[in-house]
Amino acid sequence: DTAVSQTPKYLVTQMGNDKSIKCEQNLGHDTMYWYKQDSKKFLKIMFSYNNKELIINETVPNRFSPKSPDKAHLNLHINSLELGDSAVYFCASSTRDRVYGYTFGSGTRLTVV
Amino acid sequence: LAKTTQPISMDSYEGQEVNITCSHNNIATNDYITWYQQFPSQGPRFIIQGYKTKVTNEVASLFIPADRKSSTLSLPRVSLSDTAVYYCLVGASGYSTLTFGKGTMLLVSP
Structure with missing residues (x-):
């Protein structure tokens, strides 16, 4: 029973397409996040939601739009995909005080060709 | 957010104790120190995760000196399966997020 699950695990698509990545957590956490890990392995925060409310939006192109239908789900929609969007995207969740840190999903490897 | 500095890589052998040190000179009063694998x-x-002194769990120990400007993750008797990247993060609780640095690539050999 996976705590934080992302789908799909792999995504290969052409430039200009629109794609979505889904994330669900069954930990009862209030806060969810999207991180991007590039080819150099840097993990950068993109968005953070608390109880369906956007609380952090780092400098991310507005082609990226998170959607949180409820506090257990945080989906990421990407419009007009570019080559530079190729990366691994990680969803994570935590309690607000992060007593036990983040719980990450297994990642979605996005390849834009 | 406090910036962290870790060694890029470390090598060890099975059964040894491994200590990975992280520097965070500008850590703030309400910042916690967290390690990920x-x-x-x-x-x-x-x-x-820890705030000061020493924290121990079933996996590792975390040593934090009084000035909190550094911390050391200690892995007792590593095995091949401990080969991974280890990240040191510093940040406060609440809505602020933790920034991941470059991490330390630990390679454990037989």
């Missing part, structure tokens, strides 16, 4: 093709996994 990441295997290839997986998301980072929480290892341990």
Whole structure:
């Protein structure tokens, strides 16, 4: 029973397409996040939601739009995909005080060709 | 957010104790120190978190000196499966997020 699950695990698509990545957590956490890990392995925060409310939006192109239908789900929609969007995207969740840190999903490897 | 500095890589052998030190000179009063482990093709996994002195769990120990400007993750008797990237993060609780640095690639050999 996976705590934080992302789908799909792999995504290969052409430039200009629109794609979505889904994330669900069954930990009862209030806060969810999207991180991007590039080819150099840097993990950068993109968005953070608390109880369906956007609380952090780092400098991310507005082609990226998170959607949180409820506090257990945080989906990421990407419009007009570019080559530079190729990366691994990680969803994570935590309690607000992060007593036990983040719980990450297994990642979605996005390849834009 | 406090910036962290870790060694890029470390090598060890099975059965040895490994200590990975992280520098965070501008840590703030309300910042916690958290360590994560990441295997290839997986998301980072929480290892341990502390504020000061020493914290120990079933996986590792975390040593934090009084000035809190550095911290050391100690892995007792490592095995091949401990080969991974280890990240040191510093940040406060609440809505602020933790910034991941470059991490330390630990390679454990037989």
